[in-house]
Amino acid sequence: MKNLFKINRLKSSIEKLGYHYSVLDYLKSLGIYSLLLSAVALAHKLKWQFAVLLILTVILLLPFIIYAQFSYTYEFQRFNDYCLYLKQMTIQYKTHKKIKSALLQTAEAFKENSSRMHTCILKAIEDIEDGENFETALSHIEDHYCNSYILKLHSYMILGEQIGGDNVYQALNNVDFEDWQSDVIRFQKQKNNVKKTNIYFTLLSVGISLFCLYMFPMDLMRNLFSLTQFQLMTFLYFEMLIIAYTLVTCGLNGKWINRKE
């Protein structure tokens, strides 16, 4: 996480996920966030020193928010890869009854989305063609996409190659990943709802605080705005709002799939 503090490190962290991110994109985001924050600070009659401190906080926390957004897209893509692989391999193995043929057919399904899974499958096929055992070949996939359902599917397939028989093909039905799939999707929907609520609550808080400041006559409030106590309090209020928003955004965009699942 500390790698994200520098813009170049943020860029390389995002590129590691397989996406492109330029300094210009970062500056654009920073510009938008800073403008919005300056407008809110101005409306709350914050002195420029405090407004600058708030912008500095945004500069510090923005990389985490940006990384979290990319991480969400990456995890979504990965989850789709898991599901597509499990579905395709089960069907293809039942049809062809050979690991290599199943892998070849499954690789076709990944051709279009050019994901890492496609590369892993091609490596596994290559290993099988070179005469490596199935455990070693399939470990290319297991290393990058470790999951109990994939491990179980691979064990069945290897057993099928070794001893054959309809029993093994029937046992493939036990890899019922559909429950897991729907659970993960439901959980992500819940997380998205929490994320939306967080945005609404933050905006609502800013709106109500603004309303409170302008509700009373300006002559009365003018004295209050000049108080250091008021300035400090408003600054801390915004500071905490920004931190809470970042925590929720980053906390909700974590890993979709637990290695143990």
Add this chain to the structure above:
Amino acid sequence: MKWLSRLNERNLNDYLIISNTSMQKFFKHRLIIGGLCIGLWISGYMLICRPIVFNKPIFIYGMIGAFWVGYKIPYFYIKVKVKQKTEQVSADFPLWLSSLEVLILSNNIPNTLKKSLMTCPNSIKKDLQILVNKIEKDPMNQQSYIEFLSQYKLSDVNELMLDLYQFNYLDKSLMISEFAVLHKRLNAINTSNRQHSQEQNLFFIGAINSVPLFLLSIYILLIANMLSNTLMGG
């Protein structure tokens, strides 16, 4: 007398077995932490209360309370640790058991268990080693299966181990269909574990979600306070 029941630590022996701690060591910790708490209470009392009078009821009750808190801390600590370990075992056991299917098809049950030692999760490795040793001596002893992970008091584990024991008498051709039934139960346990951890995650994040409104109420309260001060001051 209800409060007295709180002193009764019914599961302490089980907790000590699971956490691999001796009663002597645990008791030593209790005395040290209890002593520390009394020390803290006395120093706090001497700092705050002037003049210092030691025969006041508040001082004596405070000392008893401090010792009770210190006495209880190791118990709560060990309880939390055991709870975490139990949750870990509860999550790892279904995964381990479902991985046995492939081995069962080509081995007998004692060999399957022995071979699974290499790949079994760390949380159950020690207990599995004990089970394997017992089975090597007496392969058909049902009690060995019943005792496996019994200290965690997980009813699902107990039942599933008995099912596994029955596999000793099953024909290989029936194994797949029997395992399919077992899989259904394992999936139900997995789903329940998964949903439990998801709910926990959402609870913590949801708690942070209420921060904006909480901050707003504090902010409004302070503004009102400042405004009234300004008005009072003319």
